Amino acid sequence: WPYLWGEPLLRLLITFRLMTAFPWPGEVLFAGAFYAGNELPRSYLPTLFALQLTEPLLLLVGLGLAFFLRKSAPVEMLLLCLAWFGLPLLMALVGRPYLYDNFRQMLFILPPLFLLAGWGLQNIWQRLSRPWLRAVLLAIVLLPGLVGILRTHPYQYIYYNSLVGGLPGAFRQYEMDYWGTSFRAAARFLNANAPQDAAVVVVGPPTTLWRYIRPDIRVYNIVETTKPANDYYLLVSTRNNRDLDTFPNAPTVYQVEKDGAILAVLRFIK
Numbered sequence: 001w002p003y004l005w006g007e008p009l010l011r012l013l014i015t016f017r018l019m020t021a022f023p024w025p026g027e028v029l030f031a032g033a034f035y036a037g038n039e040l041p042r043s044y045l046p047t048l049f050a051l052q053l054t055e056p057l058l059l060l061v062g063l064g065l066a067f068f069l070r071k072s073a074p075v076e077m078l079l080l081c082l083a084w085f086g087l088p089l090l091m092a093l094v095g096r097p098y099l100y101d102n103f104r105q106m107l108f109i110l111p112p113l114f115l116l117a118g119w120g121l122q123n124i125w126q127r128l129s130r131p132w133l134r135a136v137l138l139a140i141v142l143l144p145g146l147v148g149i150l151r152t153h154p155y156q157y158i159y160y161n162s163l164v165g166g167l168p169g170a171f172r173q174y175e176m177d178y179w180g181t182s183f184r185a186a187a188r189f190l191n192a193n194a195p196q197d198a199a200v201v202v203v204g205p206p207t208t209l210w211r212y213i214r215p216d217i218r219v220y221n222i223v224e225t226t227k228p229a230n231d232y233y234l235l236v237s238t239r240n241n242r243d244l245d246t247f248p249n250a251p252t253v254y255q256v257e258k259d260g261a262i263l264a265v266l267r268f269i270k
Contacts, residue, residue: 064120204237
């Protein structure tokens, strides 16, 4: 990393300090309320882990931990899991760093959960002598994740499990399409239906739309000072409920939905 070459230790410490308290200015939707990124409740990460991991994984993690406590097990593995998962989680709970986009900054602490789940699965597997019972076990473990992948395609990262009622239960309660991936579907609609040299004003991350929109369609970001003078399309992400207060009475010509959750709304402004 060229930035470190001049003063490696000092600049590494500067980077560590910046990234542990990254000054993100937006708001985070959690349990139906909006918070600043560094003022989230301490239940934020545990709640999202419980709602965005599949139910079999959560159960296997608990069983794996129980098997660790009940019988002889590799202590090194348990200590590794506690240090890898527990210490960063404790620092996040106590230190109140900026967190946003659900727990994507904490993805690196998830592997220990899968190690514990694997230990739980292994102990159950060894108790099942018949092949058909093992096949049933694998189906129970894999099916919710596979169904979730299919039901949320191509927006798998907005998955929520049945503990919150899936996507319909999580909609407008928790963050969903924070990267604006649904804008690709809106771009395809505009490519097929917008007139030549149409204009689109984007409320949300415009990068996805830029990649897929027709070359003749002009794209404006909502933060830009210049806006189209004539009729234009307005593409609004539902993140932070922006669709509820951004020209809500304008006619909706298209919206991107997934399993009952609205991800983006396309309106026409005259």
